[in-house]
Structure formats: C-alpha cells, structure tokens
Amino acid sequence: MRALAKAVEDGVRSRSGLSCEVNTIAVCDGIAMNHAGMRYSLPSRELIADSVEVLAGASYDDVQTDTLAQHGEFWLALYYNGIS
DSSP, X not given: OHHHHHHHHHHHHHTTOOOOOOOOOOOOHHHXXXXXXXXXXXXXXXXXXXXXXXXXXXXXXXXXXXXXXXXXXXXXXXXXXOOO
C-alpha cells in the first residue's frame, strides 16, 4: 500500500501538483470476528466513507485520488471535481 501511495504522490508532483496524504481508521474484519469487536466492522465502513466525503467536500482540489487495501487487493480511485 505504501508503494502505491508513493507512486501516486510521485506522479502528482511530476506534474507540479501538490500532494497531501490523509489517513482514516480501518477495522480488519478478520481480527474483529468472534468477539464484541465484530459489532464495529460494518459501522466503521460508513465512518470511513463519511470521513473521505468530508475531506473531499471541504478541500478545494482539482483532483482527488483514494487508495484502498483489503485482503491483499488494492484499488485506486480518481475523482475529478471539475474545478480549474
């Protein structure tokens, strides 16, 4: 995940862009299972989505990239806000 975030940051900076990395919480479903902690797995997904939405809405960015890792798979999302 760190290598993917670094590659995105390098790409942004190579085009004279400003890169800002922000983290959010993460609850591992595998670790949370079979005890009281499993009650937090699904609500945490809403909290993660809300925190990303708040950051995107409060920022005056042209483009936002998000990376997500789960169970060894990685996703990269690119959002264009239409601001130029």
